[in-house]
Structure formats: structure tokens, C-alpha cells
Amino acid sequence: MNLGMIFIWLSLVTALGAVLSGYMEHRKSNTSVGTLSRKLEISCLVLAGSSMLLLMYHLYNVNASYSYVFEHSSTDLEWYYRLSALWAGQEGSMLLWAVSILAILGIVEHTHASRLSGTTLMQTTRLISLSVVCVFLGLLVLKNPFSAYHVLSGSSVEVTNWDPFVQMYDVPYGQGMNPLLRNPWMAVHPPMLFLGYAAFTIPFAAAIGNLLTHDKRWEAIATNWMRISWLFLTLGIGLGGFWAYEVLGWGAWFWSWDPVETSSLLPWITATAYLHAQLRYRQGEYGFVAPLLAVTSFIMVVFATFVTRSGMWTSVHSWQDFTAESAIIAVFLSVLILSSTFLLAKRYFEED
Structure with missing residues (x-):
């Protein structure tokens, strides 16, 4: 069985x-x-x-x-x-x-x-x-x-x-x-990345909760987990850079603008922007920008997942060609973008 x-x-x-x-x-x-x-x-x-x-x-x-x-x-x-x-x-x-x-x-x-x-x-x-x-x-x-x-x-x-x-x-x-994965850095790089990706779910869900309820306490939930997400994602990207340096021969820059590597950088950028914005959010500013950045960070995570699994971009990280699972991720990404855009637009016009 x-x-x-x-x-x-x-x-x-x-x-x-x-x-x-x-x-x-x-x-x-x-x-x-x-x-x-x-x-x-x-x-x-x-x-x-x-x-x-x-x-x-x-x-x-x-x-x-x-x-x-x-x-x-x-x-x-x-x-x-x-x-x-x-x-x-x-x-x-x-x-x-x-x-x-x-x-x-x-x-x-x-x-x-x-x-x-x-x-x-x-x-x-x-x-x-x-x-x-x-x-x-x-x-x-x-x-x-x-x-x-x-x-x-x-x-x-x-x-x-x-x-x-x-x-x-x-x-x-x-x-x-795969011989490319038989490297000590690859034993720790992916779990760091996936823990960061998983933690992004909480700021996203709390931000959607704020957009639906107007409860400003969402920041108390979102910010600490955004910090944790940022930390693990930073570690994951850095460890992946060491792996690329040793195994792929990308040189001392650690970066070759590989599609999967670049897509993992996008949520890191939006998370960094959120951590700066939330400092002013507590002063009554960025009532629209803070949830926007929290939502966008998770959408970028799902987009990075789609880039990795769709096979639409040539990368040393890609697993497969476009399949039914890739289509489901694409639909999930579309639903996230459309629903989040609707809620964010509603909040924007309410503030105006």
C-alpha cells in the first residue's frame, strides 16, 4: 500500500x-x-x-x-x-x-x-x-x-x-x-529559498485582510514575517551564488542574469521596499503603498515559481516543459493579480 x-x-x-x-x-x-x-x-x-x-x-x-x-x-x-x-x-x-x-x-x-x-x-x-x-x-x-x-x-x-x-x-x-546538484551549497540553498517563499504567504494574507477589513493591525502580523522572509531569501540567493560560482563557472560576480535567479531577486526587492515603507506606515503614511508591496512580494514569488516550472525560459534551474501543472500555476498567478488589483484599486480610490 x-x-x-x-x-x-x-x-x-x-x-x-x-x-x-x-x-x-x-x-x-x-x-x-x-x-x-x-x-x-x-x-x-x-x-x-x-x-x-x-x-x-x-x-x-x-x-x-x-x-x-x-x-x-x-x-x-x-x-x-x-x-x-x-x-x-x-x-x-x-x-x-x-x-x-x-x-x-x-x-x-x-x-x-x-x-x-x-x-x-x-x-x-x-x-x-x-x-x-x-x-x-x-x-x-x-x-x-x-x-x-x-x-x-x-x-x-x-x-x-x-x-x-x-x-x-x-x-x-x-x-x-543530477551531478550539478551534488554540491554542499545545494544542500542548504533550496530550503533557505523555500522557507523564505513560504513566509511571504503571511504578509500577503495579512495585507489582503487589511484591504478587506481596514484593520491596521495587519502590520503587526506582516512586518515580522516579512523580515523573516527577507532574511531567508537573502541567505538563499547568496548560497545559490556560491553554488553557481563553484559549479557553473559564472565567475566572481555570482550572477549571470539567469531567468530563475533574476525572478528570485524580484520578491527580494519588493520585500526590501516594504521594510522601508512600514517604518513610515506606523506614522500614518503609505496606507496604500505598504499593502501594495506586501501583495506584490507574494505575487513575485508565484511568478518566480512559474518561471522555474513552466519551461518557457531557458535556465539551468528549469525542471520541465509547459505542462498541466504549469497551467495551474499560471491560472493561480492570474487570479492573484486580478483579485489583488481589484482590492488595491478599491483602496486607492477610497483614500482619494
């Missing part, structure tokens, strides 16, 4: 349930989200976290019956490269991203429980963050990290994304990680 595949499916179901029940409970009470939604959120974190740990276990033990393990792990790799193979491909990195958002959201709810618990702002921030998680988990269902090889009625072997009860084919070895 493919337990990891079941965990992925159940994590998506519980995430959707947390969003829907949270919305209904908040709409009914108009003050707080009930216990059902919170229990489903915790269940989602446990299921998604368990699936990530299970995938790392398979990567470490080189259980190559799973296609992701076959493509990224092998017995000749050192143990730390087997574990870092989790983020060597798009499925594992997306799973790490989703789990990080859920963990960060739990920290946000705990740290602001005394002051903002039960407020419309906090519930909006929570439900928007969970909605983002649903998108990532939906992508993981389509491009499952626990896809397994199995034998058809004849002698041919096929990969399944959907059936967790299929008899898996015993693959004796894995082909191993």
Missing part, C-alpha cells in the same frame, strides 16, 4: 475542509473560527508533514520503486545528499513549501492568539493562507511525489499517480541526483 500517496490525498481533503468549515463557522459567528476548522488544519499539517518525512525516509533508503526516489537518489550518494534530494525536484520542493506554510501559520496563530484571535483580520489571514496551501497540495496530487512503478498485465512497467493500492514494481537501484 502506498501510504505516502494516501497522505497527500488526505492532506488536500483536510486543507479544503479547513477552509470551507472555517469560512462557514466565521460567517455564522462573525467573531471566530470553530474547533472543526482548527482540527482539520492540524490534521493537514500532520498528514503533509508525515508524507514529507516518509518521502525523506524512502530517499535515504533508496526505495527506487517510487519514481521520485529513482530520479533523485542512489546508493552511491552520501547520506546528506540523499536527504537533500527532497528538494532536488519540483514535487519534493513543493511538498516542503506546503508544510512550511502550515507550520508558519500555526506559529502565527499561536503568537497572536491573545491580541488578534477571533478578529476578522486574523481569520481572513488564516483562510487565505490555507487557500494557498490547497493550491500547492492540489499540484502535488497531480504531480505526486509518491508516484510508483507497477507492472501491467503484460511485462511492461508503468507509473501511477492515482492508485495507492497497486502492487509496486521492485526497482533495484536509483539513477541518482
